[in-house]
Each structure stands twice: as structure tokens, then as C-alpha cells.
Amino acid sequence: MSNFIYNNRELSWLDFNYRVLKQAINPTVPLLEKLKFVAIHASNLDEFFMVRVAGLKDQVDAGYDVADISMRTPKQQLEEISTKVSSQVKTRNDIFENHLKPQLKSKRILINPKEYLSQVEEIFYLEILPVLTPVALNNINKIPFIQNLTSVFFVELEKDSKLFYSILIIPGVLPKSFKIKYKKQSVYYTTNYIVEKFLNKVYTNYNIKRYFLFRLTRNADLPIHQELSEDLLEAIEHYLDMRKKSNVVRLEIDREVDRYFIDKMIEYFDIEQNDIYITNGLIDFSFIFNMQETKKSLYYESFKPAVPLWLQKIEKRSFFEVLKSNDIFFIRPYHDFKLIIKFLEEAVLDKNVLSLKITLYRTNDDSKIIELLEKAAKNGKHVSVVIELKARFDEEKNVEWAKRLENAGCIVTYGFLDLKIHAKCMLVVRKEANKLVRYTHISTGNYNEKTALVYTDIDYLTKDELTGQEIINLFNYMMGYSDIFEWQRIKISPKNLRDSIINLIDNEIKNTKKGKKGRIIAKLNSLYDKQISDKLYEASLAGVKIDLIVRGLCSVVPKVKNMSENITVKSIIGRFLEHARILYFYDNGNERMFISTADWMVRNFDKRIEILYEIHNFKAKKFLKSILNINLSDKTAWELVKYTYKKPHLDNTSIGSQELLLKSIQKIL
Structure with missing residues (x-):
């Protein structure tokens, strides 16, 4: 057994979410954007409980007591998660109540002020009360099923010296908040707050003794087992229905309550004490996403995505013409x-294009991509779509896309029962001068027009013949189970991607041991894999300089003597979600560069179809290296030193790599 040490996956992720929360007090972030970071932190935490905590609880319930690479059992992880989450929720409430609300008030923006309730009484009677249904709890009426992330009031009532109990579910059909303009102020009232202040209008003939607001988080980590169904589409639809009725993994209560009520909650929802979180504040921050103000200074400065200068000069030409001599x-x-x-x-309109192949993992509502694929099929082109039905929280949408594309005449396949297809690529086959030419698009991000405005990703278009052939082989593997993987341009998981990364690191180790320079730069979303971590530690010990730019969780513990002294780990949290995966290996001066859809995670190496694509174009390599260097020089980035992230020193003049790229992207490309 090695003497290497590792960060825990779940605790490391919570540290990442804490860095997100800290953007809410970053002086360089505009006020309403700060508020959004509070909501993002809360939303991230919801998903964390639905998936990660749910998975750990399943392990405990199954009697699985094996420690992870950080030497923590599932039960120990849950205990530490509970402590860390409680601390973060307390910090979040402090930021929201004591930092942001006063700043908002100075800008004449109010959230749930007590003094203007009379202004929303009509809203309560006309828009809220008609859809509320109080439910009595007694021997006849047991507690009804409560949907995931639904807010509910538990109310203790008194009448004729008798006590009664009721719950009041806030229906999902209601908006999360209402906005009124009053005395030149923007006043936002959450629906939960309005209902609370008018509870006596719901229970008109009773004396309300005590009440509290609570919210349930349910397990959304429902695995698709191969033996359950041969029809993956049917299996997904079945599990989408089951998800709505899954077990409770967290119960939030908005205030301190008597032990009697805690015991009631434990009994009703079959949970444990440490599943209950007293927030002493709001339990639902999602209303923030719908807040809108007109003052531009409250938001990030608007920007228009650029077209590279060199491409502007030839933009009026056909893409096919451009790609004959230039990769894009x-x-x-x-x-x-x-x-x-x-x-x-x-490609859809070109009469010489014969076929289109594409992978779809996530896309957006009103997707132009879907519309064009439908049009291509109706125009008689051969359209093949590999759609991933198991993309978490997008399953329902992807089922709809699959049916819609099939109805248009596309060939739709769903990949594998036991592997997620996370690769993002498109292939266009065109007839030119009596021969077939392949045009390939490979990306680190999804075919999603909405997230393309907020996620950083690399897109690469090429006419390279070898790339086209290997992408055809990849589609054949995904759609027809071809088993040829000896490719030069691309590597894929789960077949050979991890081994390829290990070989690249080994090459740096070998060169360093010969007295040559060894250098690795890896830009990733997450890193959690023991083999890769161990190999990085080995490289560090050999003298290889390793810079990791890891946005989220990271199992590697840097800057430990006699283990990881040559490793740095930086995390960039900003306006955009860092999503691109870019890899650099010095290779004795040959400087090899890759883009990838895969993080260095067990799931990406073993449980997904992922692409690692080597870039050979000199200009593209120079461009990608510039991106890495700008990221590494970011003074606003957090740096991991052993187990703790060092907070950057920020002031109103601090400029991060994202702001720099917004201002200077045309100079880089």
C-alpha cells in the first residue's frame, strides 16, 4: 500500500461549492450577480443531496462499510458532510441577510420587507389562496406524498381547547415570488413568506399556535440496471416516474422547533436525526433566478461573443471552402x-452533403440543432443521432428529443445500458469531385445554445481525413458495437483513455529521470481517480512540474513534502462555468496538446464513452497553450495547499482570466 494521501470526493466538492458561495462577497462581482451565486450555491447543494448524499445513504443501508481512498467509510463521510453543510448554510444566511440585503436596500431593492405586506394582500387572495389546500393530519388522513423540493408548512392549531395538526403544501404551479413597485422601490416577496404572513386567512376558524416551514429533498440517484429492461427508452420512462416517489435524504426546517416536531418529522418521513437541517433562514433561494432589474450596473457588463478575426475575413465563404485549408x-x-x-x-442545405452523424448529451428548449437535424432528415439526408437518455436531470427532455427525431426520419440510437455517452462530436459526409469527404466537429461541451453563453468550452472543426475516419469508427462503436480501437488521433473511454493518460505521464517521468525537462498542465472540471493521482504523485517525486487547473473536486493533495511538492492546484470560479478540458505534455520539446470531454474521474474513465483528441494544428496548439497560460497567471484563482484552499486577495481592481479573455480574445486568436 502506498503512503500517498488523498482528498475525499464529497468534502472536496463541498469546498468547491463554498468557493462558489464566496463569490457573493467578491467586490468585483455586481450586486445581483452576487445574489445569483447564493442561489447557485443552494441549487448545487440540492443536487448534491439528491445524488451524492443519496448514494452514500444507499451504501450505508446496504451495509457497505468500506473506506474510500481518503480512508473514510460512507457513514463517516455522511457525518462530516452534515457538519460542513450546516456550517455553509449558516455562512450563506449571514451573507444573504447581513451583507446582500442591506446592499440591495441601498439600491431600493427589498426582499420580504415586513412593512409593505398590505400591498400583497390582494395577491394572496387572488393568486395564491385559490390554489392552497390545507390537509388535516389525524388517524384517518395520514401525511400525503410530498414532491421533491416542495415547500410545506406544518401547522399546530387550536380550537375549543383541542389541538389539531395540518400541513399546507405550496403548489409548484405558483411562482416562487411576486414583484411589486412601491415608492420607487422594487419589492420582492417570496410566495412562502406571503403565505406565512397570511396563514390565519387559510385557517380562519382556528387559533394558530405554532408553525414552521420545511422542505424535503429526495433521492434522484436511481440506477438503470441492465436486467430490468431491454428497452432503454422504456426503462428511463419507468424510472422517471419512480424518481418522483423516492426516499427522503434531507429535510430542511426554516427555524428552531420543539423536539416533539423533530420526532414527528422523523416518524413521517422515515429519516434520521442527521438528515434534518435547521436553516434559521430561507430554505428556497430559487426565486433569485427570476429577479429582474433594469439598472445595468447591477449585472455583469453585457458582451457579444466574437467571431475570430481571421475567420471574419473569410466568413462569407462556405465553411467547406474554409476547412479545405484551415481548421476552425x-x-x-x-x-x-x-x-x-x-x-x-x-450542411443541411448543401445538396452535396449525404449524411450527418451527431451525439446529443444535453441540449436546450427550442433547440436550433434539433430543428436542423429534423430538416436534414426531411430533406432526404441520412441522419444518425446517438442520444444519451441517462443525462442526469435531462432524461425526460432527451426522451422527448428522441421521439421527435425518430418521427422526422432520423436513425436514433441510445448507446449502452451500462455506459453514458458523454462524447460530443458531429460528422458531416459530403461528396466532392466524385469522392466522399468527412468534416468533423469535436467539442468539450454540449450542443446547447443556452449553456454555450455561460460555459467555457473548446470547439474544433477539421477536414482532417484521419480524424474523420476515426470518428466514423467511434460512431460505428456507439451505434453498431464495432470493436476497432487502434486509432491515432483519438482515444476513448472505457477502452484506452486512462491508459493513454498514464502513458503520457510516464513519458514525462522517463524524460525527467534522464535529466530532461518534464512538464504537465491539465485543465479539468474534476479530478478523482486513485491511479491517476498516484501517477501524478510519482511524476512529482521524479521532478516533473505539474500544474492542475481544476474547477471542482480534486483528490490530489498538493505541496506535501516528499510527495507532491511539484504539484500546484488552482481553481477558477467566476462569471462563467469553467468546463473546457485541455491537456498539455512537454514531451521533450514536442509539446503535445489535447482536448477532451473527460474529467480525470473514475466515472469518466470506466463508466462513460469519452473522447481524448490530440491537436496537431500549430496555430490551434499555440491558441490552447495561451488559454492555459492565462489561466495559470490568474491572480483571482483559489489555490489548494494540502487540504485547504487559499482565498485570493481581491479588491475592486482585480482582473481574473475570464475578464482578461473577454477583453483580449481577438488578440489571442
Whole structure:
């Protein structure tokens, strides 16, 4: 057994979410954007409980007591998660109540002020009360089923010296908040707050003795087992229905309550004491996402995604003409993702294009991509779509896309029961001068026009013949179970991606031991894999300089003597969600560069179809290296030193890598 040490996955992720929360007090962030970071922290935490905590609880219930690589059992992890989450919720409430609300008030923006309740009484009677249904709790009426993340009032009533109990579910059909303009102020009232203040109008003939607001979080981590159904579409639809009725993994209560009520909650929902979180504040921050103000200074400065200058000069030409002599590459959202939509649109309308193949993991409502694929099929082109039905929380939407595309005449397949297809690529086959030419698009991000404006990702278009052939082989594997994987341009998981990364690291170790320079830069979303972590520690001990730019969780513990002294770990949290995966290996001066859909995680290496694509174009390599260098020089980034992230020193003049790229992207490409 090695003497290496590792960060715990779940606790490391919670540290990442804490860094997100801290953006709410970052002096460089505009006020309403700060508020959004509070809501993002809360939303992230909801998903964390639905998936990660749910999975740990399933392990405990199954009697699984094996420690992870950080030497913590599932039960120990749950205990530490409970402590850390309680601390973060307390910090979040402090930021919201004592930092942001006073700042908002100075801008004449109020949230749940007590003094203007009379202004929303009509809203309560006309828009809220008609859809409320109080439910009595007694021997006849047991507690009804409560949907995931639904707010509920528990009310103790008195009448004729007798006590009665009731719950009041806040229906999901109601908006999360209402906005009124009063005395030149924007006044926001959450629906929960309005109902609370008018509870006596719901229970008109009773004396309300005590009440509290609570919210349930349910298990959303429902695995699809191969033996359950041969029809994956049917299995997904079945589990979407089951998810709505899954077990409770967290119960939030908005205030301190008597032990009697805690015991009631434990009994009703079959939970344990440490599943209950007393928030002493709001339990639902999602209303923030719908807040809208007109003052531009309250938001990030608007920007228009750019078209690379060199491409502007030839933009009026056909993409196919451009790609004969130039690969097209760019980074969104600084560059315009609509370039890819325009490329697809041109392919759909081009009479010489014979076929289109594409993978879909997540896409947006009103998707232009879906519309164009439908149009291509109706125009007689051969359209093949590999759609991932198991993309978490997008399953229902992807089922709809699958049916819609099939109805249009596309060939739709769903990949594998036991593997998620996370690869993002598109292939266009065009007839030119009596031969077939392949045009390939590979990306680190989804075909989603909405997230393309807020996620940083790399897009790469090429006419390279070898790339096209290997992507065809990949589609054949995903759609027809071909088993040829000896490719030069791309590596895929679960077949050979992890081994390829290990070989690249080993090469740096070998060169360093020969007295040559060893250098690795890896930009990732997350890193949690023992084999890769151990190999990085081995490389560090050999003298390889390793810079990791990891947005989220990270199992590697850097800057430990005689283990990881040559490893740095930085985390960039900002306006955009860092999502691109870019890898650099010095290779004795040959400087190999890759883009990838895969993080360095067990799930990405073993449980998903992922792509690692080597870039050979000199200009593209130079561009990607510039992105990495800008990230590494970011003074606003957090740095991990052993187990603790060092908070950057920020003031109103601090400029991070994202702001720098917004201002100078045309100079880089």
C-alpha cells in the first residue's frame, strides 16, 4: 500500500461549492450577480443531496462499510458532510441577510420587507389562496406524498381547547415570488413568506399556535440496471416516474422547533436525526433566478461573443471552402457558438452533403440543432443521432428529443445500458469531385445554445481525413458495437483513455529521470481517480512540474513534502462555468496538446464513452497553450495547499482570466 494521501470526493466538492458561495462577497462581482451565486450555491447543494448524499445513504443501508481512498467509510463521510453543510448554510444566511440585503436596500431593492405586506394582500387572495389546500393530519388522513423540493408548512392549531395538526403544501404551479413597485422601490416577496404572513386567512376558524416551514429533498440517484429492461427508452420512462416517489435524504426546517416536531418529522418521513437541517433562514433561494432589474450596473457588463478575426475575413465563404485549408477552432462563450450552428445549417442545405452523424448529451428548449437535424432528415439526408437518455436531470427532455427525431426520419440510437455517452462530436459526409469527404466537429461541451453563453468550452472543426475516419469508427462503436480501437488521433473511454493518460505521464517521468525537462498542465472540471493521482504523485517525486487547473473536486493533495511538492492546484470560479478540458505534455520539446470531454474521474474513465483528441494544428496548439497560460497567471484563482484552499486577495481592481479573455480574445486568436 502506498503512503500517498488523498482528498475525499464529497468534502472536496463541498469546498468547491463554498468557493462558489464566496463569490457573493467578491467586490468585483455586481450586486445581483452576487445574489445569483447564493442561489447557485443552494441549487448545487440540492443536487448534491439528491445524488451524492443519496448514494452514500444507499451504501450505508446496504451495509457497505468500506473506506474510500481518503480512508473514510460512507457513514463517516455522511457525518462530516452534515457538519460542513450546516456550517455553509449558516455562512450563506449571514451573507444573504447581513451583507446582500442591506446592499440591495441601498439600491431600493427589498426582499420580504415586513412593512409593505398590505400591498400583497390582494395577491394572496387572488393568486395564491385559490390554489392552497390545507390537509388535516389525524388517524384517518395520514401525511400525503410530498414532491421533491416542495415547500410545506406544518401547522399546530387550536380550537375549543383541542389541538389539531395540518400541513399546507405550496403548489409548484405558483411562482416562487411576486414583484411589486412601491415608492420607487422594487419589492420582492417570496410566495412562502406571503403565505406565512397570511396563514390565519387559510385557517380562519382556528387559533394558530405554532408553525414552521420545511422542505424535503429526495433521492434522484436511481440506477438503470441492465436486467430490468431491454428497452432503454422504456426503462428511463419507468424510472422517471419512480424518481418522483423516492426516499427522503434531507429535510430542511426554516427555524428552531420543539423536539416533539423533530420526532414527528422523523416518524413521517422515515429519516434520521442527521438528515434534518435547521436553516434559521430561507430554505428556497430559487426565486433569485427570476429577479429582474433594469439598472445595468447591477449585472455583469453585457458582451457579444466574437467571431475570430481571421475567420471574419473569410466568413462569407462556405465553411467547406474554409476547412479545405484551415481548421476552425475557438473557445466559447468568448467566441460565438453560432458558428457551429451555421456550419450545421450549411450542411443541411448543401445538396452535396449525404449524411450527418451527431451525439446529443444535453441540449436546450427550442433547440436550433434539433430543428436542423429534423430538416436534414426531411430533406432526404441520412441522419444518425446517438442520444444519451441517462443525462442526469435531462432524461425526460432527451426522451422527448428522441421521439421527435425518430418521427422526422432520423436513425436514433441510445448507446449502452451500462455506459453514458458523454462524447460530443458531429460528422458531416459530403461528396466532392466524385469522392466522399468527412468534416468533423469535436467539442468539450454540449450542443446547447443556452449553456454555450455561460460555459467555457473548446470547439474544433477539421477536414482532417484521419480524424474523420476515426470518428466514423467511434460512431460505428456507439451505434453498431464495432470493436476497432487502434486509432491515432483519438482515444476513448472505457477502452484506452486512462491508459493513454498514464502513458503520457510516464513519458514525462522517463524524460525527467534522464535529466530532461518534464512538464504537465491539465485543465479539468474534476479530478478523482486513485491511479491517476498516484501517477501524478510519482511524476512529482521524479521532478516533473505539474500544474492542475481544476474547477471542482480534486483528490490530489498538493505541496506535501516528499510527495507532491511539484504539484500546484488552482481553481477558477467566476462569471462563467469553467468546463473546457485541455491537456498539455512537454514531451521533450514536442509539446503535445489535447482536448477532451473527460474529467480525470473514475466515472469518466470506466463508466462513460469519452473522447481524448490530440491537436496537431500549430496555430490551434499555440491558441490552447495561451488559454492555459492565462489561466495559470490568474491572480483571482483559489489555490489548494494540502487540504485547504487559499482565498485570493481581491479588491475592486482585480482582473481574473475570464475578464482578461473577454477583453483580449481577438488578440489571442
